[in-house]
Amino acid sequence: MSQRIPINIFCWQQSIPLYRLKYYYSWRLRIASYYQQEGFTETHLSHMEGMILKKSPHRIQGWQQIWVECSDNRLVYYLPDNRNTPFGIIDFNIMTYSIQRIIDQHGNLIEFFSTQWFQKNFIFKAKTSLETQKWFNAVSECWKDSEGAKRILQSLNKYPKFWRTDxxxxxxxxxxxxxxxxxxxxxxxxxxxxxxxxxxxxxxxxxxxxxxxxxxxxxxxxxxxxxxxxxxxxxxxxxxxxxxxxxxxxxxxxxxxxxxxxxxxxxxxxxxxxxxxxxxxxxxxxxxxxxxxxxxxxxxxxxxxxxxxxxxxxxxxxxxxxxxxxxxxxxxxxxxxxxxxxxxxxxxxxxxxxxxxxxx
Known part of the structure; x- marks a missing residue:
């Protein structure tokens, strides 16, 4: 049974070159794991990847097929012919977003999107309503325990097309x-x-x-x-x-x-x-x-x-x-x-x- 998710999640936003010193300490290095860091446990993370559709901001292009990886409080998407270099990165830990969904007259989820205050929308959908719902659930799981969901983060707004840089x-x-x-x-x-x-x-x-x-x-x-x-x-x-x-x-x-x-x-x-x-x-x-x-x-x-x-x-x-x-x-x-x-x-x-x- 799918987890219940609110239709809208709104997040209000207000708008020495000689420094190289030697340190002689003991050389016992800490064995540390990413999932042991505060606020990052394996049970809090979800992972999903696959090919879905993203709506282009240019009407003539319409919906474009992209490869998406959702994990570690991030949604990263790639062009199908280049999965080595991300085409866009939505990182919920360094920017505050809201996640919303669009349903049809029968109550089926047909699209969902992530947005922030200057109205840049990232709109996605899968081939079927069921698959779209699965993706929406996964993205919401990545979002809900992120830093951007806990507090307002807006420092990236000053960078044009900041989502192009990881x-x-x-x-x-x-x-x-x-x-x-x-x-x-x-x-x-x-x-x-x-x-x-x-x-x-x-x-x-x-x-x-x-x-x-x-x-x-x-x-x-x-x-x-x-x-x-x-x-x-x-x-x-x-x-x-x-x-x-x-x-x-x-x-x-x-x-x-x-x-x-x-x-x-x-x-x-x-x-x-x-x-x-x-x-x-x-x-x-x-x-x-x-x-x-x-x-x-x-x-x-x-x-x-x-x-x-x-x-x-x-x-x-x-x-x-x-x-x-x-x-x-x-x-x-x-x-x-x-x-x-x-x-x-x-x-x-x-x-x-x-x-x-x-x-x-």
Whole structure:
């Protein structure tokens, strides 16, 4: 029997470059699971995916077939011929929406839509009324325990077509970020622009996310000033160092973080803290170093890292990187989802999400 859902759900809305410090703490990393975070338990989540119809805002196009995935308080839709890149993301955790349904004269559900205050509607339906009802139930389940259902969130309204970019609020990032997730940075400074120009990369810096046993988030990075070191996300927020970047992206690694995984990350951190940083783009492009070459340098004490090479080295040590089919140079942009040659052998590496600091 289908769960009873109200016809209308209305939600009223009112309209330091030298910051890279080393942190010498114990290297016991917390084994944390997404579903153990506060407010996120498996029983609260629903999952549904499949092909349905979405009404285009352009009358001439009418209804378009799309692939939809509904889970984790999000509804993500793709064009049928490209399921690697989302065409739209409705994230109930970072924006307040209302969910409404349209019924025919016989009481059958024929359409449902999600909307917010500036009257952008996302209208969907399935091939049959029964299937449409199932989708409406699933979307409502995703919506009802989301952050946007509990309080008014409107920070994304200032961005045109914000639903085209996959975002994650800093609050959510601080809850779900885990050891091994990849961070990609696009800096504002002239040096960052020069580096991107030399490398032809979308990003100019990369780092690995870490979470300690006590819970706080850190990132392990290789920089020209400090070499390989740690930086606290608490300090990044308090000092607003995130404003040094045009954008910071996260690629979440979906994998079983068992005791062996955590121990391997711990060993990697211990082995490489303080290692020197080296960025020689011309030499990197000529050498075309492989993953094996990065990790099998004869003198480990003299090993140098470019920021993105360090991430590849960690994934190799974890045994989850495809060494045989992967070759350098390993630049920050090569770690993005656009590079089909950067894959993991175990788990899933999700596409980038833009970390949204609007509410900070």
């Amino acid at each position: 975002r994650i609020s800093y609050e959510q990032f601080s809850k779900v970020g885990e050891a091994g997730d990849i961070l990609l940075f696009r800096g504002r400074g002239i040096n960052c622009q020069i580096q991107r120009g030399l490398t032809g990369s979308e990003y100019d810096h990369a780092a690995i996310l870490l979470r300690f046993q006590s819970g706080p988030l850190y990132m392990l990075e290789a920089t020209g000033y400090f070499g390989v070191g740690l930086c606290s996300w608490k300090d990044i927020i308090e000092n607003r160092w995130f404003e040094l970047y045009e954008k910071i992206m996260i690629r979440r690694l979906d994998i079983d973080r068992d005791h062996q995984f955590i121990r391997t990350v711990q060993e990697f951190v211990n082995e490489n803290m303080g290692k020197k940083y080296q960025f020689q783009p011309i030499q990197m492009l000529k050498n075309n170093r492989s993953v094996q070459q990065i990790n099998n340098q004869t003198n480990r004490q003299q090993r140098t890292f470019f920021c993105s090479e360090m991430i590849v080295a960690l994934y190799k040590k974890l045994g989850i990187f495809d060494q045989r089919n992967s070759f350098g140079p390993f630049l920050p942009g090569d770690l993005s989802s656009l590079n089909r040659g950067f894959n993991v052998l175990e788990g899933k590496l999700h596409p980038e999400q833009l970390i949204d600091f609007s509410d900070i």
